[in-house]
Amino acid sequence: MPVAIEPRAAAPKIILTRPLDPSFLEGGALLDEAERKGRIELVRWAKDKPVDRQWLLDELRKGGTEGLVCMHNGEKIDDELLDAAGPSLKVVATMSAGYDHVDTAALKKRGVRLGSTPDALTAATADIGAMLVLMASRRAGEGVRAVLDGKWPSMPWNPLLLCGQSLKGSTVGVLGFGKIGQLTLKRLLGFDVSRVLYSTSQPGVALTPEKDYFNTLATAEFHGVDVRPAESYDELARESDFLVLCCPLTSATKGIVGADFLSKMKPTAYVVNTARGPVVDSDALLAALQEGRLAGAGLDVVTGEPNIGADHPLVQEPKCVVLPHIGSATVQARSGMSRDAVRNCLAGVGVEGFEWANEVSL
Amino acid sequence: MPVAIEPRAAAPKIILTRPLDPSFLEGGALLDEAERKGRIELVRWAKDKPVDRQWLLDELRKGGTEGLVCMHNGEKIDDELLDAAGPSLKVVATMSAGYDHVDTAALKKRGVRLGSTPDALTAATADIGAMLVLMASRRAGEGVRAVLDGKWPSMPWNPLLLCGQSLKGSTVGVLGFGKIGQLTLKRLLGFDVSRVLYSTSQPGVALTPEKDYFNTLATAEFHGVDVRPAESYDELARESDFLVLCCPLTSATKGIVGADFLSKMKPTAYVVNTARGPVVDSDALLAALQEGRLAGAGLDVVTGEPNIGADHPLVQEPKCVVLPHIGSATVQARSGMSRDAVRNCLAGVGVEGFEWANEVSL
Structure with a gap:
């Protein structure tokens, strides 16, 4: 008996800007299944490199695209692209936590919804933050480089060779205290730090228990670590022995760790950035x-x-x-990110059975 | 009024095999002070490189040396050296936790006491163990190398690029569950691991509360992590997703992580060694x-x-x-190690006011 197949013309058209290997990435498997069942029409960029802008514009100009699953790297979602897509476009689903590559005003103006994947990469990024605190303070970059360059045999041990600083008794500062910031801090609480200062975009505002997503406050209490909001960015700069940047890139955070901020920091302090590059002024950091x-x-x-x-x-x-930029580079995180991006897109174009993983409020 | 100075002939002679900068290393300051006050006669190897064996043998053969403050790297304390020192030698104080460079039987035969510095470097080494677990599983070596080699621009992001494994839900195995092993584990408990298996030289023997030096068991309970002794080395090999080696190098642990042990490990597992090189069979590790x-x-x-x-x-x-080999390379750890080594030596030669930090039972 022949199986009834829904006419493909009725299926919403989705463009995917990167191959998502279904054997490792759940989102790839979800898209393949939806396509196989005729619930979507899928147009794929087939090469394992960033989508060609012109190819994407041309595909969009063919008309009828309702959903776009895109990546963070090198893909600008702007007026030109949205004009090319025209009024059929309902949703842009980026496989990333940050969406500074997306012109949110341009989306809002057209009533296009935006999905992102902030949750799936939290643990992976927090782990890299903690790792970089250790690598910076223990001079692991210099150590790895010395071994790779074949210098180990000619630099026999001496009592102060490659000596770094311990976290014991230190003050950790966290700028950006959402999920990633909170979990990064939770990782570091087991390293005998003494004190933590954190700040969201509103210095001085304390974390409420409802927004303490990972039991970080209770973990700090268990370890006897004093945790409180910094009264100001100045205090965060002045007091931190280790400053971890976990904030989104916005007009307010762009270049926030610049010459002025760095001039207030201790000469013995370390800066770790797992957020976005432009949060730090590279020239000012280099000079410091x-x-x-x-x-x-x-x-x-x-x-x-x-x-x-x-x-x-x-x-x-x-x-x-x-x-x-390997913050979210675990198989687990990338699979979850692909799953959430595809869910956002399928929900956004109205495929039955899918709900938004995370919609950005525009 | 002239100050009475104790005749130097009465002061015990100590040989120091490495300069200890007194502005960073407490042990250096202690030795300088003891020398200045005439409480010891100090013979120093002045160059900032490993002591010349012949110089050391010649100095010892001059006779009268009561104490030797030595380092781990490249200095063999053996029969030849002890014969050169003769019966005046009372104490060998090594500035290291391990003493596999010391022929303990040769010391015991002559009644020479041995001091080591296991405590001062515990935190520094535990931090490196946790860092290497992260670096190995997150492919940080490959990442650092790619950036140094200028490959970042030509390897734009893709969904599985440099993807590693998360610690979440994993089983951590710790071989060697003394202070360093316990503290390394405590650091890792904040990373959402599920289960821990540990083993001392006696598999199956549980850690007693009196030997739980850092509240590791209570920390595991707080994080909801199941911690128990491995029943055997086989179980440790079979079950560990991350195996951390923190044991001393002995005839029993030499090559313990060899072809047989590695053949039982999961192909998805990681090995981290912060103990001593020969605990791992390099050829077998490379093959695996x-x-x-x-x-x-x-x-x-x-x-x-x-x-x-x-x-x-x-x-x-x-x-x-x-x-x-930067496990103990923090200013704090190295200063503490120098302090403990010098204390051991001064106590061993009988300088008033000094007690042993740690005497090795021979």
Whole structure:
């Protein structure tokens, strides 16, 4: 008996800007299944490299696209692109927590909804934050580099060789105290830190129990760590031995860790950035490191990435360890992000049985 | 009025095999003060590189040396050296936790006491253990290397690029459950691990509350992590997703993580060694990594160090991240180690006001 197949013309058209391997990424499997069942019409960018802008504009101009599953890297969602899509577009679903590549005003103006995936990558990013605090303060970048360069045999042990600083008794500052900031801090609480200062976009405002997503306050109490909101960004700069940046990139946070902020920090302090590159002023950071006004930095993100070459001064600077934006790079996180992005898109175009994982309020 | 100075002939002679900068290292300041006050006669190896064996033998053969403050790296304390020192030698104080460079039987035969510094470096080494668990599982070695080699611009983001594994829900195995093992575990308990198996030299024997030095068991309970002794080394090998080696190097632990042990491990597991290089069989580890029988390794110690060149196969292996033995490399730890080594030596030669920090039972 033939199976009744819903006519494909009725299925909403979705464009996917990156292959999502269904054997590792749940979102890829969800899309494949929806396509196979004829519930969506899927147009795929087939190459494993960033989508070609012109290809995407051309596909959108064919008309009828209702959903777009896009990535963070190198894809600008702007007026030109939305004009190309026309009024059929209902939802942009980015497979990322941040959406600074999306012109939210342009979306709002057209009534296009926006989905993001902030939850699936929280743990992976928190782990990288804690790791970078350790790597920066224990000079792991210098250590790895010395071994790779074959210098170990000619640098036999001496009592102060490659000595770093301990977290014991230190004050940890967290700028951006949403889920990632809270969980990064929770990881660090087991390292005998003494005190924590945090700040959201509103310095001085205390975390409420309802927004304490990971039991971080009770964990701090268990470890005997004093946790309170910083009264001001100035206090955060002045008091932190380790400053971890976990805030979104907004007009208010762009360049917030610049020359002025860094001038207030201790020369023995470390800065770790797992947020977005432009939160830190690269030139000001470099100057502080080179002039001995800051002990070290650990960066998972750098302004201008991925165009950060071996000759970039922050890569060259021994006190700075740079990772190629691997904050969300666990199989678990990427699979969850793909799942949430696809859910957002399928819910946004009205495929039955799917609910939004996270809709951004525009 | 002239100050009465005790005749130097009465002061016990001590040899120090490495300069200890008194502005950073408390032990250096203690020795300087004791020398200045004429309470010891101090013979110093003045160069900031390992002591020349012949210089040391010649100094010892001059006779009268009562105490020797030595380092771990490259200094063998053996029959030849003890014969050179003769019967005046009362104490060997090594500035290290491990004393596998010391022939303990040769010391015991002559009635020479041995001091070591296990406590001052516990926190620093535990931090490196936790850091290497993260670095190995998050492919930080590959990430750092890619950035240093200028590859970031040509490897734009893709959904599975440099993806590692999360600690969430994992089983952590700890081989060697003394102070360093316990504190390493305590650091990792904040990373959402599910279960811990540990083993001392006696598998199956549970940690008693009196030997739980850092409240690790209560911390595990707080985090809801199941902690119990492994019934056997086999179980430790079979069940661990992350195996951390924190045991002393003894005839029983030499090569314990060899071909047989590794053949029982999961292909998705990681090995981290912050103990001593020879605890791991380097060839067997390399084979397991190359053949996909182990996911990755993080090594702070490697057999044959410091003669580990850039062409060493474990340095070349992308799944292995190697640090140049920086486990105890914090200013705080090294200062404490120097203090404890000098205390051991001064107590051993009978300088008034000094007590042993840690005497090794021979």
